[in-house]
Amino acid sequence: MKTFIFQKKPFIEQALLLERLIPNRNPNPLLTYLGLVPGKGALTFFGSNGEVDLEVRLPVEGAEEGPRVLVPAAPFFGLLKGLPGEEVHLRLDGPSLELASGRFRTRLGLAGAEDYPQLVFLSPAGESANHPGEGAFPEEVTLEAEDLLLLLTRVRYATSNDEYRGVFRGVLLELRPKGIRAVATDGYRLALFERDEPRGEGLKAIIPGRTVDEMVRLLRGKRGPVTLAFGQGRVGLALRDGEAQIRLAALLMEGEFPDYERVIPKDFVLQATFEAEAMREALKRLMVLADKEAHRVDLLLQGERAVLSAEGAYGRGEEEIPIEAQGKPLSLSYNAKHLLEGLSPIEGRARLGLSGPTSPSLLLAEEERGYQAVVVPLRV
Amino acid sequence: MKTFIFQKKPFIEQALLLERLIPNRNPNPLLTYLGLVPGKGALTFFGSNGEVDLEVRLPVEGAEEGPRVLVPAAPFFGLLKGLPGEEVHLRLDGPSLELASGRFRTRLGLAGAEDYPQLVFLSPAGESANHPGEGAFPEEVTLEAEDLLLLLTRVRYATSNDEYRGVFRGVLLELRPKGIRAVATDGYRLALFERDEPRGEGLKAIIPGRTVDEMVRLLRGKRGPVTLAFGQGRVGLALRDGEAQIRLAALLMEGEFPDYERVIPKDFVLQATFEAEAMREALKRLMVLADKEAHRVDLLLQGERAVLSAEGAYGRGEEEIPIEAQGKPLSLSYNAKHLLEGLSPIEGRARLGLSGPTSPSLLLAEEERGYQAVVVPLRV
Numbered sequence: 001m002k003t004f005i006f007q008k009k010p011f012i013e014q015a016l017l018l019e020r021l022i023p024n025r026n027p028n029p030l031l032t033y034l035g036l037v038p039g040k041g042a043l044t045f046f047g048s049n050g051e052v053d054l055e056v057r058l059p060v061e062g063a064e065e066g067p068r069v070l071v072p073a074a075p076f077f078g079l080l081k082g083l084p085g086e087e088v089h090l091r092l093d094g095p096s097l098e099l100a101s102g103r104f105r106t107r108l109g110l111a112g113a114e115d116y117p118q119l120v121f122l123s124p125a126g127e128s129a130n131h132p133g134e135g136a137f138p139e140e141v142t143l144e145a146e147d148l149l150l151l152l153t154r155v156r157y158a159t160s161n162d163e164y165r166g167v168f169r170g171v172l173l174e175l176r177p178k179g180i181r182a183v184a185t186d187g188y189r190l191a192l193f194e195r196d197e198p199r200g201e202g203l204k205a206i207i208p209g210r211t212v213d214e215m216v217r218l219l220r221g222k223r224g225p226v227t228l229a230f231g232q233g234r235v236g237l238a239l240r241d242g243e244a245q246i247r248l249a250a251l252l253m254e255g256e257f258p259d260y261e262r263v264i265p266k267d268f269v270l271q272a273t274f275e276a277e278a279m280r281e282a283l284k285r286l287m288v289l290a291d292k293e294a295h296r297v298d299l300l301l302q303g304e305r306a307v308l309s310a311e312g313a314y315g316r317g318e319e320e321i322p323i324e325a326q327g328k329p330l331s332l333s334y335n336a337k338h339l340l341e342g343l344s345p346i347e348g349r350a351r352l353g354l355s356g357p358t359s360p361s362l363l364l365a366e367e368e369r370g371y372q373a374v375v376v377p378l379r380v
Numbered sequence: 381m382k383t384f385i386f387q388k389k390p391f392i393e394q395a396l397l398l399e400r401l402i403p404n405r406n407p408n409p410l411l412t413y414l415g416l417v418p419g420k421g422a423l424t425f426f427g428s429n430g431e432v433d434l435e436v437r438l439p440v441e442g443a444e445e446g447p448r449v450l451v452p453a454a455p456f457f458g459l460l461k462g463l464p465g466e467e468v469h470l471r472l473d474g475p476s477l478e479l480a481s482g483r484f485r486t487r488l489g490l491a492g493a494e495d496y497p498q499l500v501f502l503s504p505a506g507e508s509a510n511h512p513g514e515g516a517f518p519e520e521v522t523l524e525a526e527d528l529l530l531l532l533t534r535v536r537y538a539t540s541n542d543e544y545r546g547v548f549r550g551v552l553l554e555l556r557p558k559g560i561r562a563v564a565t566d567g568y569r570l571a572l573f574e575r576d577e578p579r580g581e582g583l584k585a586i587i588p589g590r591t592v593d594e595m596v597r598l599l600r601g602k603r604g605p606v607t608l609a610f611g612q613g614r615v616g617l618a619l620r621d622g623e624a625q626i627r628l629a630a631l632l633m634e635g636e637f638p639d640y641e642r643v644i645p646k647d648f649v650l651q652a653t654f655e656a657e658a659m660r661e662a663l664k665r666l667m668v669l670a671d672k673e674a675h676r677v678d679l680l681l682q683g684e685r686a687v688l689s690a691e692g693a694y695g696r697g698e699e700e701i702p703i704e705a706q707g708k709p710l711s712l713s714y715n716a717k718h719l720l721e722g723l724s725p726i727e728g729r730a731r732l733g734l735s736g737p738t739s740p741s742l743l744l745a746e747e748e749r750g751y752q753a754v755v756v757p758l759r760v
Contacts (some may be wrong), residue, residue, distance in 0.1 A: 075668050075694040079668050079669070079697070083665070084661060084662075084665075084699075096695065103699050103701065104662070104698070104699040105697065106695060106696065107695045107696050109694060281462070281464060282484070285462045285463070285464075285484055288455050288458040288462070289455060289459070314455040314489060315487045316486065316487050317485065318484070318485055319483050319484040319485075
């Protein structure tokens, strides 16, 4: 019978994390509900899309422990966003939830939470987790939110979107003696990004691409340390945002990640540097003309210029960009989309190392250490 | 063999009008092309989606008459938007079109224009139209762009989207001795907007909803006089935007528009005024809870307040808004979506006149003369 009082704006900001995650339809209709648990001094909201579980815990003065309940997520969020007042009064009253703000009040029916899956999150020391997460994630590292965000976003593009490609659909995280590394590949190109910290003794985990996307959403704009943890074939992430405590948990992928180090070329017949943005712009223009399957674009690299061209059903286009090249002139073809995505994280100048017209090429950023992309040329 | 030189920005702005119109796919593949006609001192671009025809004429120094040609629209616009330079060089050279800008150049294949429909636009005196529009639109009026925009946008929402509703899918324009009037109705609600100018002797024309949308796109942000013309079952619109001359033509709808004046109520048992925005906000919140078919919301109007409520599968909501009412207390139900849309053009205070719990209600804007909306209450 307790009434919880929130300031609307920060409350909505956190609640929207769950709105994005909770599905509107699902074979398991319970997943379309938002969960609530009143706890000591806090109210916890939780939800899941069946792949990724998420929990947001907000401090509320005077809150006391109560049973977990489920509220239909779509109308709850729809109403929440439109509330007229600055304050939100939320009251759990037996089989219903009352929401009042300004002159508006509503009563939503609740569903019992008995059949909702028990979500397991990592539980930092000294915090009551509301869920039995104790010891579920024994391998734990702490890193800066911005660093984890970079690790995930720099390589995410290279994963496969194909439903049947197994581990190619995930991002490999490796804790190595030299530092942490993220790797993704779809077999045609590869992206790798590494940081000196944190270090580890060979922990490897493959996080599904869609889980990576949810982690990226949580991490965007955040600062300060976050906890990343692994255990029982699962990954956990915990962070704070102002007064809110946010936790995510998801299954890792099973399987062996390919031996990616052997495809990274070490010797080059030609190395060229150029403005990444100029190359990206030229590739975007030429992609309009290239065939829609292989997105083939031809490059001739020679001395101080690269000539890019593409030809398709509509016609032909050509563009020259200035480069600084060392080595033999070389002519080769790429999937423009792969080259463009490999260049996407690079600001300023890029370095392209060619090992031959049909063997893998290496892309580096001149100004940001840690990023490497491998793109395999098209066989002509 | 002539090269036309354009400044990229204004050229693109006008070209994009055609990009939005020209379909990517069409049973008639010729409609996926953009047409070009070099004329004396100008280059004319044209296109059609089969319902609405559009022409944009841009002055180009030294241009001379040439045959009309077709270029595949999607790659042309795709390339145009990504061009690197400030200037665009466009060259028609036999079977191909060359586009060059900065370090980029491309050559697109042209298609012959023999089989493309001959588009007919209104041709203002003293201008060469490139198309045989002479005398095709004998009934012509001039009005301000902003006034025509208001006439169309104030009533557009009330048309039917149902494929089989005939004239209910269009907006009626009437040139009357008292002024010009626009009317739309789907049989459940009606919107009417009128201006004192221009006047006429009973010309009536029903413009299809989708054509209205294209006219609205052309008129947005424009100032100054525009020409609206009718003839041979067609509507024509001509306007200027900077140096560009823009013309639209489309078929009118056939059929008799219903006798709408008889459904506008004249006598009221209760009249109430209120802030339109407060009512809209309350309706939006309650619509979240209302059933998804009839969007039923109940109103109780009495003295100084209106109590709105809705109930559906998820629960019940209620909100009170302050009103000033004269007449007997009345309780009735509306489709919240219809009431919301009827209120949508109203800024400041609205006036609602009720003729009874099941007979049509009238909505007016207190501050903008000319707008009337009729909403029929739901039978409970």
